[in-house]
Amino acid sequence: MNYDEKFENVTVLGAAGKMGSGILLLTSMEMFDISVKPENKDKQFTLYALDISQKALSGLVKYVRGQLVKAAEKKLNVLRGVYAHRADLIDNADIINEYVFDVMSLIRPVTTLESAYESHIVFEAASENPDLKVKMFSQINQNSKVEPWFFTNTSSIPIGYLNKEANLGGRVLGVHFYNPPVVQKLVEVIKSDETKPELGELATQFIKNLRKIEVPSYDFAGFIGNGHFMRDALYGMSKLEQLKSEMSFAEAVYCVNKVSQDFMIRPMGIFQLIDYVGIDVCQFIMKVMDGYVNDETIHSPLLDTMMEINVKGGQNFDGSQKDGFIKYEKGRIAAYWDLDKKAYVPADEIAAKCDAYLGELPAGHTPWKAIVRNKAKNEVLSAYFNAMKETDNNGSKLALAYLKKSKDIGLKLVSDKVAYTPEDVNTVLLTGFFHAFGPINDFIN
Numbered sequence: 001m002n003y004d005e006k007f008e009n010v011t012v013l014g015a016a017g018k019m020g021s022g023i024l025l026l027t028s029m030e031m032f033d034i035s036v037k038p039e040n041k042d043k044q045f046t047l048y049a050l051d052i053s054q055k056a057l058s059g060l061v062k063y064v065r066g067q068l069v070k071a072a073e074k075k076l077n078v079l080r081g082v083y084a085h086r087a088d089l090i091d092n093a094d095i096i097n098e099y100v101f102d103v104m105s106l107i108r109p110v111t112t113l114e115s116a117y118e119s120h121i122v123f124e125a126a127s128e129n130p131d132l133k134v135k136m137f138s139q140i141n142q143n144s145k146v147e148p149w150f151f152t153n154t155s156s157i158p159i160g161y162l163n164k165e166a167n168l169g170g171r172v173l174g175v176h177f178y179n180p181p182v183v184q185k186l187v188e189v190i191k192s193d194e195t196k197p198e199l200g201e202l203a204t205q206f207i208k209n210l211r212k213i214e215v216p217s218y219d220f221a222g223f224i225g226n227g228h229f230m231r232d233a234l235y236g237m238s239k240l241e242q243l244k245s246e247m248s249f250a251e252a253v254y255c256v257n258k259v260s261q262d263f264m265i266r267p268m269g270i271f272q273l274i275d276y277v278g279i280d281v282c283q284f285i286m287k288v289m290d291g292y293v294n295d296e297t298i299h300s301p302l303l304d305t306m307m308e309i310n311v312k313g314g315q316n317f318d319g320s321q322k323d324g325f326i327k328y329e330k331g332r333i334a335a336y337w338d339l340d341k342k343a344y345v346p347a348d349e350i351a352a353k354c355d356a357y358l359g360e361l362p363a364g365h366t367p368w369k370a371i372v373r374n375k376a377k378n379e380v381l382s383a384y385f386n387a388m389k390e391t392d393n394n395g396s397k398l399a400l401a402y403l404k405k406s407k408d409i410g411l412k413l414v415s416d417k418v419a420y421t422p423e424d425v426n427t428v429l430l431t432g433f434f435h436a437f438g439p440i441n442d443f444i445n
C-alpha cells in the first residue's frame with residue numbers, strides 16, 4: 001500500500017485537544033491534497049476526528065473551519081489551479097468556500113473507538129496517560145483487519161513501551177509535534193527497536209509535505225525536547241531555592257526569570273515557559289522520565305507544592321495564559337508568585353531591587369526579537385558573551401552558569417544516547433523552543 005492509499009482512511013485520536021486539533025487540521029489538508037490528484041479522483045477519503053468529548057468536538061469543527069479559511073486565503077493561487085475545471089467558481093470567495101467545504105467533507109467527528117477499526121493510520125494525541133493510550137491502541141489493533149499504523153504524539157512515554165504493552169508488532173512510531181502543531185516547524189520522530197522502517201518512511205514524507213523539520217530522537221522517555229527542557233527547568237528552580245536565602249520568593253522568581261530571558265537572550269524566562277507548558281504537565285512529564293533515568297533525579301518538590309496549592313499555569317480555552325509562577329494581565333507579566341505569602345507580588349514593587357541585585361546587562365546585549373533576525377547573529381552573540389565573561393555582576397554570573405548547565409544537558413543527551421548528534425539537540429532548541437542559538441556552542445566553555 002503506497003502513501004496515498006494509506007491516507008484513504010485515517011483517525012485522529014483525541015482530535016478535540018490542543019495537539020489533536022492541530023494534527024487533525026494538518027492531516028485534513030494533506031488528505032485533500034492527495035484526494036485531488038487525478039489518479040485518486042474516484043477514491044473515497046475519510047478522516048475520523050475521534051474524541052471522548054462531544055462538546056469539544058463541536059468546538060473543533062468551528063476551529064478547523066476558521067483555520068481552513070485562513071489557509072485557503074494564503075494559497076489562493078494554488079487552489080485556483082486545483083479548481084481550474086470548475087467554471088462556476090469565479091470570485092476568491094467561491095474558491096475559499098469550496099475548499100473549506102471539500103476539506104470539511106473529509107472529516108467525520110465521532111466519539112466511539114469503533115470508527116477507527118478501518119483506518120490504516122491512527123494519529124494519537126489523547127491525554128498523556130500510558131494506560132489510556134495502551135487501552136485504545138490494543139482495542140483498535142485487536143478489532144482492526146487492516147493492521148493499522150499508529151503515530152503517537154506522546155511527550156514522554158517510550159514508544160517501545162507502547163509497542164509492547166499494546167502488542168503492536170512494531171507498528172507504532174513517535175511523531176512528536178510541538179504546540180501548536182500548525183505553527184511549530186519541529187517534529188521529533190522516535191523509532192523503538194521494533195518499529196517497522198515503513199512507518200518512518202511514511203512519517204518522513206508526511207512531515208516533508210507539511211514543510212516541517214524532522215529531527216530523529218532515540219526512544220528514551222522525554223526524548224530530546226523535554227529531555228533538555230525538564231532539566232533546564234529543574235536547574236532554574238534550584239537557583240530559585242538558592243536565591244531565596246538572599247531575597248524573598250517572589251524576588252527570586254523575578255531574578256531567575258530575568259536571567260534566563262534577558263541575560264541569556266531567550267524568547268521567555270524559564271518560569272514563563274513552565275507556566276506556558278503547564279506546571280501540571282511539567283510535573284507529569286518529569287514523573288514519567290524519572291521512572292527511566294537511573295543516574296539523576298527528575299523531580300521537583302516545588303512543582304509538587306505548586307500543584308498542592310492549585311497554582312498550575314497552562315492556557316485557558318481561548319489560548320490566554322493562566323497564572324502560575326507569574327501572574328499575567330493581557331499577556332504581560334503583572335506579578336510574581338510568593339510561596340511564603342501565598343500571594344502574587346506586583347512586579348513594580350520588586351523590579352528596582354531585583355534589577356539592582358542583578359546589575360546591568362553586559363555590553364552589546366541585543367534583545368531576542370532582534371537577534372533572531374540578525375544576519376551577523378553569531379558575531380553579535382560571540383561579542384556579547386565575551387563581554388558577559390568580563391562583567392562582574394550577579395546577573396552575568398548566574399547567566400554564565402546557566403548557559404554552561406544548558407550546554408552540559410545538551411551534551412549529556414548525546415552521550416546518553418537520547419539525541420543522535422549535537423546538531424539535533426541544537427535544531428530542537430532552535431526550532432521547537434525558538435532559541436536564538438543552540439545550547440551546544442562555542443560561546444560558552
Ligand SMILES: NC(=O)c1ccc[n+]([C@@H]2O[C@H](COP(=O)([O-])OP(=O)(O)OC[C@H]3O[C@@H](n4cnc5c(N)ncnc54)[C@H](O)[C@@H]3O)[C@@H](O)[C@H]2O)c1
Binds near residue numbers: 013018124126155
Ligand atoms: N500540549 C502540549 O504542549 C504538547 C506538546 C507535545 C505533545 N503533547 C502530547 O500530546 C498529547 C495530547 O496532549 P494535549 O495537550 O493536546 O492534551 P489535551 O488534554 O488538550 O487533549 C487530549 C484530548 O484527548 C481526549 N481524550 C481523553 N480521553 C479520551 C478517550 N478515551 N478517547 C478519545 N479521546 C480522549 C480529550 O477529550 C482531549 O480532547 C499528549 O500525549 C501530550 O503529551 C502535548
